[in-house]
Amino acid sequence: MSAYRGLILDFGGVLTTRMSLIGEAFERAEGLRPGAYLHALDEHPEGVAVYAALEVGDATQEEWNRVIGGILDIDPTDLMRRALAHLHPEPQIVEAARRARAAGIKVAMLSNSFGVEPYNPYEDKGLWTGFFDAVILSEREGVRKPSPLIYRRALEALDLSGPECVFVDDRDENLPPAEALGIRTLHHTTDPTATATFLNALLADRTPAGPDR
Structure with missing residues (x-):
């Protein structure tokens, strides 16, 4: 036992x-330059802040959608679902x-x-x-x-x-x-x-x- x-x-x-593969697939699907999505999450100050807030319940998923969509200049509608489509x-x-x-x-x-x-x-x-x-x-x-x-x-x-x-x-x-x-x-x-x-x-x-x- x-x-x-x-x-x-x-x-x-x-x-x-793996999350890196998911990010790369999302970038291709959305026509983003390589690395743009991961940069928005891990390096852009607003992206880092909203993700940290989402993780502890201080921001909603829809707020995350709006902020990350704005950073990437893409449609924020249902963005988390689209971002995780290849997960x-x-x-x-x-x-x-x-x-x-x-x-x-x-x-x-x-x-x-x-x-x-x-x-x-x-x-x-x-x-x-x-x-x-x-x-x-x-x-x-x-x-x-x-x-x-x-x-x-x-x-x-x-x-x-x-x-x-x-x-x-x-x-x-x-x-x-x-x-x-x-x-x-x-x-x-x-x-x-x-x-x-x-x-x-x-x-x-x-x-x-x-x-x-």
């Missing part, structure tokens, strides 16, 4: 297609999560939120009702990764301690606060096979020796 009792997974980029569940990671849950390991999703109204990407991609034992969204918690508080909220939701859990995220900066709580971490990069192999090892009576920190 696995030594772990809880598995905590990030949404975008872990349970789904799809990653089959190997999803299957590993299903296997873990079938084996009695509690599975949670911990996501810095994209918002859920008017477009709910979690529901749209089939990763919502009934799939997880707990869903921890930053907009509901009023705090986002990498704040230590949101990891504690995830442990509380699972009713488990840090050393009983494994956390997988595609952003390296989100791992140290989890490690500080005793959670085993895995930095998911570009290889879903390697990550799925690591997660499947949780079902065996041994400590996974996968590509963790």
Whole structure:
């Protein structure tokens, strides 16, 4: 039996297609220059601010649509849906999560939120009702990764301690606060096979020796 009792997974980029690929596909679909969308999210002051506010529930998804649409000079109508049109569940990671849950390991999703109204990407991609034992969204918690508080909220939701859990995220900066709580971490990069192999090892009576920190 696995030594772990809880598995905590990030949404975008872990349970789904890599976010960089999603951004590139969106840029092509909208006729934007390469890198324009990611620049709007990660470097433009207004884009960074509205995304941070959306993640903690201080801005609505429609406000995000308007700001990001304005920065990119494109139609803001239903922009989040269009931006995530090429986001799809990653089959190997999803299957590993299903296997873990079938084996009695509690599975949670911990996501810095994209918002859920008017477009709910979690529901749209089939990763919502009934799939997880707990869903921890930053907009509901009023705090986002990498704040230590949101990891504690995830442990509380699972009713488990840090050393009983494994956390997988595609952003390296989100791992140290989890490690500080005793959670085993895995930095998911570009290889879903390697990550799925690591997660499947949780079902065996041994400590996974996968590509963790």
